Amino acid sequence: MDVYKRIAAGPMGTEIHTIDMHTSGEPTRIVVSGYPDLQGRTLLQKRAYAKDHLDHLRTRGHADMYGALLVQATEMTEAGQADIGVLFMHNEGYSTMCGHATIALGRFLVDTQDKLLFPLREHLGYDTEKHETHLRLHAPCGLVRVTVPTIVQGGRARSDESRPVTFVSVPSFVSARDVVMNIPEADRWTALRAKGQTRVCVDIAYGGAFYAIVEAKELGFEGIVGFGYSLRDMDEAAATVKRFLATQRALVRHPSESDLEYLYGVIITDENYGHARESVGLCFFADQEVDRSPTGSGVSARVALAVATGRLAFGETTVFHSPVSAGGDDGFTGTAVEEVVFADGRRGISVSVGGRAWYTGAHVFAGEGGDRRVAGFLLRDCL
Numbered sequence: 001m002d003v004y005k006r007i008a009a010g011p012m013g014t015e016i017h018t019i020d021m022h023t024s025g026e027p028t029r030i031v032v033s034g035y036p037d038l039q040g041r042t043l044l045q046k047r048a049y050a051k052d053h054l055d056h057l058r059t060r061g062h063a064d065m066y067g068a069l070l071v072q073a074t075e076m077t078e079a080g081q082a083d084i085g086v087l088f089m090h091n092e093g094y095s096t097m098c099g100h101a102t103i104a105l106g107r108f109l110v111d112t113q114d115k116l117l118f119p120l121r122e123h124l125g126y127d128t129e130k131h132e133t134h135l136r137l138h139a140p141c142g143l144v145r146v147t148v149p150t151i152v153q154g155g156r157a158r159s160d161e162s163r164p165v166t167f168v169s170v171p172s173f174v175s176a177r178d179v180v181m182n183i184p185e186a187d188r189w190t191a192l193r194a195k196g197q198t199r200v201c202v203d204i205a206y207g208g209a210f211y212a213i214v215e216a217k218e219l220g221f222e223g224i225v226g227f228g229y230s231l232r233d234m235d236e237a238a239a240t241v242k243r244f245l246a247t248q249r250a251l252v253r254h255p256s257e258s259d260l261e262y263l264y265g266v267i268i269t270d271e272n273y274g275h276a277r278e279s280v281g282l283c284f285f286a287d288q289e290v291d292r293s294p295t296g297s298g299v300s301a302r303v304a305l306a307v308a309t310g311r312l313a314f315g316e317t318t319v320f321h322s323p324v325s326a327g328g329d330d331g332f333t334g335t336a337v338e339e340v341v342f343a344d345g346r347r348g349i350s351v352s353v354g355g356r357a358w359y360t361g362a363h364v365f366a367g368e369g370g371d372r373r374v375a376g377f378l379l380r381d382c383l
């Protein structure tokens with residue numbers, strides 16, 4: 001303890017305090033204090049500032065970490081439309097939406113609403129009949145409505161970990177159907193070559209971020225869980241698909257915001273997993289980070305795709321698993337709740353996503369001026 005006090009009191013610059021949680025196995029490191037102010041008026045401007053001026057702090061996380069940075073003042077909180085803003089961080093940069101972190105943040109914000117260093121814009125709405133708190137989160141993709149099961153004891157509210165947190169993000173939509181890629185021989189991965197396949201067909205859908213969604217069989221795999229493939233096998237396939245699609249901007253058109261137009265991840269799916277309303281997926285996002293959770297924003301996108309292809313009706317719920325949650329009770333639920341029409345005439349779908357998150361710890365980050373590794377480092381496959 002003495003050592004801890006000495007370090008914490010030492011010449012380390014500002015400490016950064018975080019609370020760590022996981023959602024179906026995927027971590028969220030929530031920054032509680034110590035981050036410098038983000039300049040800019042809008043959330044997207046603040047995101048650009050973090051990228052341009054504070055990226056050395058993001059890189060102190062590791063390649064499989066996921067961060068959430070709370071932002072008190074955004075154009076939506078100022079207008080009274082949101083209670084708080086958030087930026088999401090991963091191994092490559094700053095994403096536009098994150099479902100697993102939203103689920104974790106729902107619990108965290110209810111539990112700390114009276115203890116945060118800055119006040120939430122509005123008092124969170126508490127439904128006394130349903131015992132749940134309603135929270136409006138301003139994410140880079142837009143407004144995300146979060147419902148957090150809540151217990152009130154002795155006048156204090158705390159999140160009820162025994163019930164799932166749900167959220168409805170910005171409307172999801174299918175951006176491109178049946179995109180066929182001919183894979184040149186030199187780029188074919190082991191499973192595709194083994195099956196003698198040369199073409200791959202993918203769909204692209206948006207759930208706050210754009211995902212290529214592709215059935216495991218299209219990539220030469222029998223399925224995802226229980227077939228003996230390694231993550232490396234699937235990573236090779238997903239990375240190739242992403243590389244091929246990355247240049248095709250026309251496939252990722254957002255109705256109003258060009259800043260959101262990029263392919264964030266590739267989700268390999270097995271729709272034959274489990275019972276009729278259950279499936280498993282493996283998401284590679286950002287710089288081939290693997291999502292251990294069933295990917296909340298991916299679930300939003302997949303529900304829009306399932307409705308578009310007639311596999312799912314409004315109001316029907318599917319349980320989406322990751323390889324970590326498969327066989328367990330912590331898959332995410334996804335339900336199409338409403339159809340919306342965008343300004344450009346395209347149709348979108350509001351999707352309710354549910355899942356559970358847990359606290360795992362707290363961290364204090366410090367750094368010494370003379371340490372040339374203070375901004376972290378990334379060791380990948382090049383030595």
Ligand SMILES: O=C(O)[C@H]1NCC[C@@H]1O
Pocket residue numbers: 026066095097098099100101285291293294295296297298
């Ligand atoms: O749940 C999600 O939406 C996120 N999980 C990691 C990748 C996505 O941002």
